[in-house]
Amino acid sequence: MEDLKVGTIIRDNGKLGIVSSIIENAVWHDDVPLSFTKRYEIRYFDGVVAVLRHKQIERLIKEGRIEVITK
Numbered sequence: 001m002e003d004l005k006v007g008t009i010i011r012d013n014g015k016l017g018i019v020s021s022i023i024e025n026a027v028w029h030d031d032v033p034l035s036f037t038k039r040y041e042i043r044y045f046d047g048v049v050a051v052l053r054h055k056q057i058e059r060l061i062k063e064g065r066i067e068v069i070t071k
Contacts (some may be wrong), residue, residue: 002071004040004057009069012060016069017044023051 004010008019023039038054052060060066 002069003038003054005071009071010042010067011067012042012044013065015044015046015048017042017048017050020049 004019004022006019006022010017010019019040020043021041023041025037025039027037039051040054040057042050044050044051058064061068
């Protein structure tokens with residue numbers, strides 16, 4: 001899956017939403033090198049705000065539960 005960008009419009013179970021920000025964190029563990037995580041803040045047009053991990057979005061797109069409308 002290609003990374004989503006700020007401004008991407010999605011349809012999530014019939015609800016329209018827009019990626020309003022991307023949150024990237026890096027975590028360092030003693031036994032594991034630098035690990036990056038990416039989360040997307042999605043604002044739905046009904047006022048709901050959700051933060052979803054990249055892997056969650058990827059899985060939901062593959063399952064057809066989220067559709068990318070525009071990138």
